[in-house]
Amino acid sequence: MNDELPAALGRRHSYYAIGPDSPIDDRQIGKLAETALALSPSAFNSQSGRIVLLFGTGHKRLWDMILEALRARVPADKFGQTEKKIAAFAAGHGSVMFYDDWAAVEKLQRDMPSYKDAFPTYAAHAAGMLQFVVWTLFRDAGLGASLQHYGNLIEAEASRAWNIPASWRLVAQMPFGSIQSEPGAKQKLPASETLRIID
Numbered sequence: 001m002n003d004e005l006p007a008a009l010g011r012r013h014s015y016y017a018i019g020p021d022s023p024i025d026d027r028q029i030g031k032l033a034e035t036a037l038a039l040s041p042s043a044f045n046s047q048s049g050r051i052v053l054l055f056g057t058g059h060k061r062l063w064d065m066i067l068e069a070l071r072a073r074v075p076a077d078k079f080g081q082t083e084k085k086i087a088a089f090a091a092g093h094g095s096v097m098f099y100d101d102w103a104a105v106e107k108l109q110r111d112m113p114s115y116k117d118a119f120p121t122y123a124a125h126a127a128g129m130l131q132f133v134v135w136t137l138f139r140d141a142g143l144g145a146s147l148q149h150y151g152n153l154i155e156a157e158a159s160r161a162w163n164i165p166a167s168w169r170l171v172a173q174m175p176f177g178s179i180q181s182e183p184g185a186k187q188k189l190p191a192s193e194t195l196r197i198i199d
Helices: 004-011 026-039 056-071 076-090 102-111 111-140 149-164
Strands: 050-055 094-101 142-147 168-181
Touching: 004 111, 026 050, 026 094, 026 111, 050 056, 050 111, 056 076, 056 094, 056 149, 094 102, 094 111, 102 111, 111 142, 111 168, 142 149, 149 168
Parallel strands: none
Antiparallel strands: 050 094, 094 168, 142 168
8 A cells, every 4th residue: 555645644743833934835825725626535526615715914814813703702810811812823834714605505405305314424433524625735735724713603704704704604614834743643443443344
């Protein structure tokens, strides 16, 4: 077996210490996102995943939005820690905003009503695969990233700010940038607890 893909998968981690630089230019980052969208699978080829890439002031604006939304929810005596965490994400080179286009999901529900209740779950599966593909491609290109979930706090404001179509639903955010330090190793459960092979 060719070991390039397992090696690339093994390098993907949650990088929280990221910086403003990038080993590749923004056009190449856009091509990686385009590749991920083209290669990620989706149920019935629905292709419901959408990506918005933010650089520069757009990236900073996203994390300012999130910080202000959290300010209204986090107790003042704990806000310093929250502010530090958000500042670490804002320190990156850019952010990926992952969306599901609910118009694609609803079309499948109309076209195949017997599967209607399952299509939101299928869309969630496709979204997770798209996020993983982007994450792995970015790390393979030398970018560190992590996956964050603040969409419920800022979706409406972000939609207004960047003229997002009404049918797009915000799923996750991925700040990325130059790798400032490697994360510590995480303990993995043994295969004896997670894998069953049956003849």
